[in-house]
Amino acid sequence: MNQRFFLSLGVALVTVSVQAAESDLKPALAALKKVGPEGRGNAEAASAWQTLSKADAHSIPVLLAAMDDANDLAVNWLRAAVDTIADRELKAGGKLPIAALHAFLGGTRHHPRARRLAFELIARVEPAEADKLVPTFADDPSVELRRDAVQRLLETADAALATNKVGATKGFRAALNAARDEGQIKKAAAELRKLGQEVDLPRHFGFLMTWKIIGPFDNAKLVGFDAAYPPEKEVNLAAEHDGKAGKVRWSDLVTKDDYGMVNFNKPFGDLKGVTGYAFTEFNAASARPAELRLGCKNGWKIWFNGKLLFGRDEYHRGSRIDQYRLPIELKAGKNTLLVKACQNEEVKDWTKEWEFQLRVCDATGTAILAKDRPAAPAKTALKTTAQN
Amino acid sequence: MKKLFAISLLAIAANALTAADWLQFRGPNGTGIAAETSAPTKLTEQSVVWKIPLPGRGLSSAIVVGERVFVTASSGVEQDRLHVLCFSAKDGSKLWERQFWATGRTMTHHKTAGAAPTPCSDGKRLFCIFSSNDVACLDLDGNVLWLRGLGRDYPNASNSLGMASSPVIVGDTLICQVENDSESFAVGLDATTGANRWKLDRPKMANWTSPLILPGASALVVLQSGKGLSAIEPRTGKEMWYYTDGAATIPSSTFANGVFYAAAKGITALRPAAGNPHPEQLWQTAQLSPATASPIVIGGKIFALNNAGILSAGDVKDGARLWQLRLTGPFSGSPVAVGAHLYLANEKGLVQVVNTAAAEGEVASTLDLKEIVLATPSVAHGALYIRSDKTLWKLGAR
Incomplete structure (x- = not known):
């Protein structure tokens, strides 16, 4: 009972903290998202970036979420702010908001690059936990996350080749179905053909x-x-x-x-x-x-x-x-x-x-x-x- | 009061920028000549002061501002992760790293990489450009000052083999050559905001050379291309003199004692004069034929490396070849000099130190780094910095 109560309280406090961060950072995020072609908005963005990069670690999910509707230049500004906050926090012996990062990563509607960054932050702090997540990314909208999962499938299938051709075939087929990376597609297709399987690459x-x-x-x-x-x-x-x-x-x-x-x-x-x-x-x-x-x-x-x-x-x-x-x-x-x-x-x-x-x-x-x-x-x- | 303020500013600037810093591709004014006069000439395994792993590939050289070493790298299957890294010159510890995602095309020939151009600095800020034509300006502590996506702004500005021209900073203008077969241009960016000060159409042809600063009270920047040379005012882009008889598109040129040594039809020596749009051609020789590496002038000699790895020394007065020395090639990076010694790293990572004061030139020492090195070495504060796709080394006296 007590444990559940404190967990709920913790989640509530994090939520309140994130909401506060979101509100505090709103003007800076808005300014930063106005960056455009030929250097437009850079001066304002530099000032906004100073505010964002000084925010505390609980703001990281807010900055990641801001990437959802940001152009690719603004995404880069945001990324640099996230990295700066995370570096400072970890160097000072602090913690990253791991629960919130997991939640963010799970939200597949978010910007694929923001989710990848969330994953990498988790991996910095909890590499074993991050590693366990990799197989879940085989159908992920983030190409980078998906690539890691497919690599795992290819390695497993490769390992099965010598002793379990049926298993290897299934593994390479699963890898091919999931793969969007050219190199991984070629690898899976080549192995399947060596195993006597039909592969319709143009269709893939x-x-x-x-x-x-x-x-x-x-x-x-x-x-x-x-x-x-x-x-x-x-x-x-x-x-x-x-x-x-x-x-x-x-x-x-x-x-x-x-x-x-x-x-x-x-x-x-x-x-x-x-x-x-x-x-x-x-x-x-x-x-x-x-x-x-x-x-x-x-x-x-x-x-x-x-x-x-x-x-x-x-x-x-x-x-x-x-x-x-x-x-x-x-x-x-x-x-x-x-x-x-x-x-x-x-x-x-x-x-x-x-x-x-x-x-x-x-x-x-x-x-x-x-x-x-x-x-x-x-x-x-x-x-x-x-x-x- | 104003005078005192001005003197203070000068003093601050002098402190921020020491003579032995290495602030751009091929160091001071892009000549490859280190400001200092001594560095270790007998390289051994013990010359490795430190070596540190890099998170990505690159042909860009390290630059050095005071106690900080900056280098760029690119990573990922698509080479779309752009890294800017800062290390302590003292012990190689990483002080900070920033990452960006490329906003322009990242396709390159497999030999090169996204981090091909060398960044530059004015001693206060760092200006990094990548093959994707993404430009990042940061302060020395890694704070982002501005970003540009030149490939995003000008979507046909790319080369499927990769871009490699390194930018230069003159005053408050950053000059970038973004030259290729399609949307080819040079641009002067306001160093404070990244906005265009000027943009010039350039010959539509692939070009990997870097702009070269002609120092002086009215410094000029020379843009090189297959069509020739164009010397411009950095602040306005206004052309002050030109040369239209063609030039190389891979090795850059060099400048010494009022003479511009163009990588053109071998080497072509040109003497620009104020107010004259046509530089005087002093001599031209095909006996000195720079291949990928850029030529370099030490004292009365000019040196060029050909495709076979042969280093040729010529007389700067008339271009006459003085001697040749077979080195172990091939070379992608250019030589740099400390005093009379040239430092070169071949593609297999063999660092070679050449004593150019010897009668026919001689290899003073070698050190095998055992990794592929395509970058030009950097020299600062008595040490040599060399990077591969995997490692950054500091070589010097321990």
């Missing part, structure tokens, strides 16, 4: 595999990036246009690449100084926020539902999965995607690639699949004039 990532392509248009002296060729004005899949070396028309391309690479060199030959377009539709189950994630080492532009999202005229400096992340709002039903890929005129071996990979996913990297996506990369569904 959400790569778009089925395209209509057209080209080549000109990109000599890099003119193609700014030139608005006919597909940018209207996508008419039945139309014929003037290309770089004669008439060009749309054709089908279905990539079978595990990582969704759409390679223009396959149908067109290893051309230089050219521009190509790829078009596809995405049939969304519902309206929702999403991300287009692109990997491309050529100049590129992307239009989503007819609107130019972004473009970049960098050539052959490297490419990787999720190189560029572009937030979009999917609408229910048909959405359209047009990708422009420009190849430059350099002739070195490492400048041959004329390709891109594109996927649709949520902010954690979880694939969002089209309603009508086939179970595996289509091999015969479309009349294929070009295959990667």
